Amino acid sequence: MKQRSSAHQIDMVHGPLAGKLLLFALPLMLSSLLQLLFNAADVVVVGRFAGPEALAAVGSTTSLINLMVNIFIGLSVGANVVVARDLGAGREEEVRKGVHTSITLALIGGGLLLVLGAALARQLLEWTSSPADVIDLATLYLRIYFFGMPANMVYNFGAAILRAQGDTQRPLYFLTAAGILNAVLNLFFVIVCHLSVAGVALATIISQYLSAVLVAVCLLRDKGLLRLDLKQLGLDRRTVKRIAQVGLPAGFQGMVFSISNVVIQSSINSFNSTAIVAGSSASSNIEGFVYAAMNAFYQTCLTFCSQNYGAGETKRVDRTLLLCQAYVVATGLILGTLAVTFGHSLASIYAPGEEEVIAQAQERLRIAAGPYFLCGMMDTMVGVLRGIGYSVIPMVVSMVGACGLRLVWVATVFQWVHTPAMLYLSYPVSWAITALVHLLFFLFVRKHAYAKVRGIHGTGGGTAAPSQEDTAKSQTAAPVEVHKNTTRKALSA
Secondary structure (H helix, E strand, O other): OOOOOOOOOOOOOOOOOHHHHHHHHHHHHHHHHHHHHHHHHHHHHHHHHOOHHHHHHHHOOHHHHHHHHHHHHHHHHHHHHHHHHHHHHOOHHHHHHHHHHHHHHHHHHHHHHHHHHHHHHHHHHHHOOOOOOOHHHHHHHHHHHHHHHHHHHHHHHHHHHHHHOOOOHHHHHHHHHHHHHHHHHHHHHHHHOOOHHHHHHHHHHHHHHHHHHHHHHHHHOOOOOOOOOHHHOOOOHHHHHHHHHHHHHHHHHHHHHHHHHHHHHHHHHOOOOHHHHHHHHHHHHHHHHHHHHHHHHHHHHHHHHHHHHHOOOHHHHHHHHHHHHHHHHHHHHHHHHHHHHOHHHHHHHHOOOOHHHHHHHHHHHHHHHOOOHHHHHHHHHHHHHHHOOOOHHHHHHHHHHHHHHHHHHHHOHHHHOOOHHHHHOHHHHHHHHHHHHHHHHHHHHHHHHHHHHHHHHOOOOOOOOOOHHHHHHHHHHOOOOOOOHHHOOOOOO
């Protein structure tokens, strides 16, 4: 069924694809880049006006926050896939169930994170060896920050629902408004009110609630299938299962990536060199902008493939993959090359006048940012696999390839050649191997997945593609980001 068009909707299952993919991806890209800039503003304000202890306190919580929210961010990916697939298949009642179940999951997840984060903040920081001179400030920041989790989750799930119909523009507008408010409140709370880390945390959660209210109002006023009715909030068991089938593997994968990056960071710290640690940190921040731009095409591939697979348009799934791979390679090559070429100037922003730090940053940029397009290719392959109903295997492949291989590399190759360059080399090697395995798996399952769709649709498509639960039932009867913290993962994949 062809969905009713609107000013904010993209028809993903009809017409030329190349321009529509860019129309969808560019607002996503701008959203991520804006969020990185707003995050940088947080760091600049607290570092310049509250002192190094406050800066360290805020910085020391990032990996912990990412680790805790990854499961729920993964579920928002599942919500995007489920709603997009049902939109493409024309299952109107299932779309409505997906919207209301997703927002309910967001509220439950946000409330759970609020309670756990506020109650266990200090204990969690002690487990992660937070420095004694900043742990009190870090605890205060974390406890306040987690009061914004319900809003964080509502925004992420709401934006995922809007993206399912091709609407990436309004989430960009909401994020821009929230980011501007965050920046203004940072300056007011820290400079005028002298609230230090508490001021930064308050500015963050106020801006998150603004973005959550904006996305909720957008859904409440929607005139189509995505309309949110507060009286219908609740968990539909089958919809929860479908979201979890995609979302939980994505969330667990994010958690494992966080753990592997902690190990990499520990290896960097093992050099006991401030210049190496600072240079790696500067490079990682620069790489974050490249990653954010490429990640937009992963989300584009995920959503377009989900809708077209739901509609039985398998040729458009293939074309979406090819175009997204072309776009992500071009984006990665251009931005990665620019990062390497202007590495000295870019690193000087983070460490002005510190030539040793700048040199270390340039070394990492040459090794990691230059071939960063490989990471984009890897993520895009994950996008198409999740879009056609495979989520567990990509999780396993990513965990073994991109995470397990890095850990093995640290334990073997890095021990034989104990240099920063050899440590950084684990990134492009793991990206290339994992991307290749994902491609081989896609080619292996493609024929079966497409045959299953054609068996229901016929070659022209037109009815709903089966969900994984539907398939299981038929076999039984007769012998398939950012908000704020999510955009801080420069090398999270």
